[in-house]
Amino acid sequence: xxxxxxxxxxxxxxxxxxxxxxxxxxxxxxxxxxxxxxxxxxxxxxxxxxxxxxxxxxxxxxxxxxxxxxxxxxxxxxxxxxxxxxxxxxxxxxxxxxxxxxxxxxxxxxxxxxxxxxxxxxxxxxxxxxxxxxxxxxxxx
Numbered sequence: 766x767x768x769x770x771x772x773x774x775x776x777x778x779x780x781x782x783x784x785x786x787x788x789x790x791x792x793x794x795x796x797x798x799x800x801x802x803x804x805x806x807x808x809x810x811x812x813x814x815x816x817x818x819x820x821x822x823x824x825x826x827x828x829x830x831x832x833x834x835x836x837x838x839x840x841x842x843x844x845x846x847x848x849x850x851x852x853x854x855x856x857x858x859x860x861x862x863x864x865x866x867x868x869x870x871x872x873x874x875x876x877x878x879x880x881x882x883x884x885x886x887x888x889x890x891x892x893x894x895x896x897x898x899x900x901x902x903x904x905x906x
Contacts, residue, residue: 770799778802782809868892868905876903 770776774791782804789802792810799813859873859881860866868874872884874894882896892905 769797770794775805776802779814780804780807780809781811782807862903864904865906868894868903 770791772791772794776789776791776799777786778789779785780787780789783806787807788805790805791799791813792801792803794800798815801810802813803810859875862874862876868884868887870884870887870892874882874884876882876894876896879894879896879898879901882894882901884892885895885900886893887905888902890905891902894901894903
């Protein structure tokens with residue numbers, strides 16, 4: 766999708782004379798693309814240069830002789846989060862999440878997408894629930 770410009774529009778663009786990116790005004794346009802800009806700082810007129818696309822950051826390539834790092838272990842010991850969660854839960858059963866249920870503070874729920882979570886705060890028909898991925902706001906009866 767191409768951005769549309771108009772004469773007199775303020776744009777941020779690199780300025781060779783100022784030595785950095787500064788505010789410019791569009792002077793002339795051809796087919797919706799600026800041709801000339803004027804720097805608001807030094808008042809120099811120069812050509813418009815479209816911004817470069819942001820390059821993706823790639824992981825460095827390892828030589829073929831280098832050994833790839835081992836994948837993280839799974840299933841061995843529970844994470845610290847899971848251990849603390851189990852201790853705090855104290856054997857309380859987590860109920861499956863449903864919108865029709867009125868969730869109270871301190872209740873444990875089992876959400877199909879977010880997993881095990883504890884209701885932290887009730888806000889009218891919404892509740893803030895702490896999951897492993899962070900705090901989420903859900904609908905409650």
